[in-house]
Amino acid sequence: MKFSSNSSQQAIDAAIKIAVIAVLIYWCFSILRPFILLVAWGGIIATALYPVVIVIHNKTGLSKGKASGMLSLVGVLLLLIPLGALSSGLYTSASEVISGLQDGTLAIPKPRTALQDIPLVGDKLYSGLVFASSNIEGAMVKYAEEIKIYGAKMASIVGSVGGGFVQFIISTIIAGVFMSNAESCQVGIVKLAKRLTGESGEALVQLSKSTVRSVVQGVIGVAVIQSILSVIGLVIAGVPAAAFWALAVLLVAIIQLPPILALLPPIIFMFSGDSTVAAGLFLVWCILVSGSDAILKPMLLSRGSDIPMLVILLGALGGMAMSGIVGLFVGAVILSLTYKLLVAWLEAEPEEVK
Known part of the structure; x- marks a missing residue:
């Protein structure tokens, strides 16, 4: 009877511990979920580029931390260039279109007749551009619904691309942190892998x-x-x-x-x-x-x-x-x-x- 009572108590204790651990894991996952993808991509970048850090360290004598920071900075700058060009291009194009509509100078050049040879959409695309080149205001009224739909899709695509660049920049910074602490990160990962899979x-x-x-x-x-x-x-x-x-x-x-x-x-x-x-x-x-x-x-x-x-x-x-x-x-x-x-x-x- 005593044995049965002890077994029940141990089972209850184990169930409570498992429940508490499960709640903590779920809680931590919910907190970190917005960053998981960025951290994963940062880890992938760090793993792929760490040999470059070793080469820079051996060639220049810089510490691995400084070499990692320099490589991460170069990556961020390379990502900022297209992001800046995209933002500047969108702003300039939008300003020119709005100004052209306001002062009546916006014009669409007449399309080439060879455009009709494009399969499936060639004829419709050509006729639409011809109409727009001669009467842009009428074309905007006639195709207002299509312009609204495709404009929304293009805005979504551009927003996704811009957000992607921002995520890449954040992940590159995270990768720099990982590479600066590569040895300790590897030791921790190896310990975790051994605990899960043995030798x-x-x-x-x-x-x-x-x-x-x-x-x-x-x-x-x-x-x-x-x-x-x-x-x-x-x-x-x-x-x-x-x-x-x-x-x-x-x-x-x-x-x-x-x-x-x-x-x-x-x-x-x-x-x-x-x-x-x-x-x-x-x-x-x-x-x-x-x-x-x-x-x-x-x-x-x-x-x-x-x-x-x-x-x-x-x-x-x-x-x-x-x-x-x-x-x-x-x-x-x-x-x-x-x-x-x-x-x-x-x-x-x-x-x-x-």
Whole structure:
């Protein structure tokens, strides 16, 4: 009877402790939920860039903390440039449109007849632009509902892009903090991994580091390079909204689709112009950009990567659906990392699994 009473008391005590721990975990999760994505992306950036910190430390003699801070500052400045250009461009364009409407000087040039050759939407787009070029006020009244709908969508996209840049800046600062304390962070993560998985914890941490760097270099790094190459061609060719199409190339490349899919509208625009030679050269450049991953990936994936394309695709699309542009990057890395850890766990010998 006494044994039964002690067992019941222990079960009650254990249930209370588990309940208290569960409440604390849920409470902490609710408090930190707005920052989880930013911290995760900061950790990914830190893991990918820490070898650069070591190189700077060895070459310049700077402490690892100062090298980390310098690298983080450079990253923030590089992100502030497009954010400032986007904000300035939006402000200038909006001011010019409002001023043009107020003083009656706003005019839309007559479109080229080649615009009609665009499949599905060519005729409607051409007729609408012709009407707007001759009677802009009437066109705004006639297409007020469409302008309102597409204007709201464009504002949402621009807001998402601007918010994404701000999130990237915050994550870059967080990455600088992680890199400055890399040794203590690694010790803590290894201790946690060993507590969860036993003696294989350190090996799993090393696998995680190599997987993150592999995905960042071989997937995101290649996508960034292709985006930069595409914007060079777009600017030289004089394609409007070059930054938008470069962003589209970045997103398409991350989800492992050919970047030329995002460049089809600019290619059609170039072939609707007067210069066939310029359009042909631009097409060749787009094909080279789209096929460059065949060269870039073997160069950047020095450790190799056997992560299936479907895993990266699902991670990128799911992350973007969940958390926007930043989720696109984080989702691809996190799902790839989870896949590699799952494969390592399945391949481990039964006695190694604690």
